[in-house]
Amino acid sequence: NNQKYFFSVDLGATSGRTIIGRINDNKFELEEVTRFPNNLIVQGGHYYWDIYALYFEIIKGLKEVARRGLDIVSIGIDTWGVDFVMIGEDNAILRNPRAYRDPITFEAMDDYLQNVVTKKEVYDVTGIQFMFFNSLFQLYAMRKENNSALKHAKQILFVPDALSWMLTGEAVCEYTIASTSQLLDPRTKQLDERLLASVGLDRGKFGKMVMPGTRIGVLTDEVQQLTGLGAVPVIAVAGHDTGSAVAAVPAKNEQFAYLSSGTWSLMGIETKDAIINDLSYDRNFTNEGGVEGTTRFLKNICGMWLYERCRLEWPDEVRKLSHPELQGSAMQVEPFRSIINPDDQLFASPKSMIGAIQQYCRDTHQPVPETPAEICRCIFDSLALRYKQVFQWLQEFAPFELKTLHVIGGGSLNKYLNQFTANATGATVLAGPQEGTAIGNIMLQAQAAGLVNDIWEMRRIIANSLDLVKYEPTDQTAWDEAYETYLNITNNK
Numbered sequence: 001n002n003q004k005y006f007f008s009v010d011l012g013a014t015s016g017r018t019i020i021g022r023i024n025d026n027k028f029e030l031e032e033v034t035r036f037p038n039n040l041i042v043q044g045g046h047y048y049w050d051i052y053a054l055y056f057e058i059i060k061g062l063k064e065v066a067r068r069g070l071d072i073v074s075i076g077i078d079t080w081g082v083d084f085v086m087i088g089e090d091n092a093i094l095r096n097p098r099a100y101r102d103p104i105t106f107e108a109m110d111d112y113l114q115n116v117v118t119k120k121e122v123y124d125v126t127g128i129q130f131m132f133f134n135s136l137f138q139l140y141a142m143r144k145e146n147n148s149a150l151k152h153a154k155q156i157l158f159v160p161d162a163l164s165w166m167l168t169g170e171a172v173c174e175y176t177i178a179s180t181s182q183l184l185d186p187r188t189k190q191l192d193e194r195l196l197a198s199v200g201l202d203r204g205k206f207g208k209m210v211m212p213g214t215r216i217g218v219l220t221d222e223v224q225q226l227t228g229l230g231a232v233p234v235i236a237v238a239g240h241d242t243g244s245a246v247a248a249v250p251a252k253n254e255q256f257a258y259l260s261s262g263t264w265s266l267m268g269i270e271t272k273d274a275i276i277n278d279l280s281y282d283r284n285f286t287n288e289g290g291v292e293g294t295t296r297f298l299k300n301i302c303g304m305w306l307y308e309r310c311r312l313e314w315p316d317e318v319r320k321l322s323h324p325e326l327q328g329s330a331m332q333v334e335p336f337r338s339i340i341n342p343d344d345q346l347f348a349s350p351k352s353m354i355g356a357i358q359q360y361c362r363d364t365h366q367p368v369p370e371t372p373a374e375i376c377r378c379i380f381d382s383l384a385l386r387y388k389q390v391f392q393w394l395q396e397f398a399p400f401e402l403k404t405l406h407v408i409g410g411g412s413l414n415k416y417l418n419q420f421t422a423n424a425t426g427a428t429v430l431a432g433p434q435e436g437t438a439i440g441n442i443m444l445q446a447q448a449a450g451l452v453n454d455i456w457e458m459r460r461i462i463a464n465s466l467d468l469v470k471y472e473p474t475d476q477t478a479w480d481e482a483y484e485t486y487l488n489i490t491n492n493k
């Protein structure tokens, strides 16, 4: 089996990659094949993803492994959550899918919850945190605008399932990605008929519900010709990137907390059953579907999005700095000078992120950060303080003491933020793997191929293959004081 690879496609809101991996002697090896931007496209007042460009990039990655003569056991695709593709009667895609930051849904959530189904009822059924862009509210907004694609949709597929359909011709509704829609009941593990009906849909519009590890189909003749590969199977992994990432947390037992750090920072625990009660409702925690029937009990925190968007606005001489250089420059300026609530609505989809951060500081009577170093410092200080708040909330739910926090994903490379996170939360931070999502994706394929038995074996192999970087808390008094300031500025929201 040694020369056989699993091919993973991992698409995030800012970039995508194709990665091959294999398992050898209880260790895994990874190799990045291609990396490409995922462009947020703005046109006619709406935000879109280019689904054809993403498909094209997958084909390119597959072509490359075919060219190298690598033996591919299977393919798995994971992406960000909530967004979906609509397919018409003629089996063609009905225009590019909306991107979840499309301002069209800014008001739709409140409108829906006031006029269609109450907030409490939606939460009781789904256990999903309220975010304005959840598929439920996107669909509602589309109905209201008389969206022609939705009107003519024969089928609705979440993004990873849509890409798998483009490769195989088979339509499924993978459980972990479906759970992000706020249309799924974690108890029945099915889409909820009443919520579907509230946006004029029925179960028939969606593919067959499948669990991670299910074989979807094999590459179509068309894709075989395009790539030069044979009839390689496509596996439904945890189609939701966070689901694949959490499966790859190199924890030793159930008692761990994680922070999956990328465009978003997802902080939570893994539980057996969904936690749906008044407190989880008040704190707006989510229960996303995981592998092997687990639940990802977590909260979304605005993460590197703040940094990534600012970076796009800075001039070339700043953008050409490496991440460690730019992040390091932030360590040269005064700490805690300006603090923001990363989850303020102001930062969800601003025209200018720098402008939004400055606006927030002005409105809260704080010094206004100007230089890239000052702005980065403001972002990293504030993120760590927000992490502390969410970590404390998480502790109220966790049936065990939170002592270590596993930071995984691209953001785990930010050593300054890792140290801040340890300082702020008081927990030991274990950083890595950086490519958690792709590793989880590959491990789930390996499981489908019978190479590993369960999630704990996956985690053992991952831990065995990596050197985690450890950060112990320091400087805690300063962080406790800063936290008081943070609570005042943000009104403890």
Ligand code: LFR
Binding pocket: 012, 013, 079, 080, 081, 082, 083, 100, 240, 241, 242, 262, 263, 264, 266, 300
């Ligand atoms: C992370 C992520 C989050 C989801 C957000 C939007 O990439 O998948 O889990 O809440 O993107 O879909």
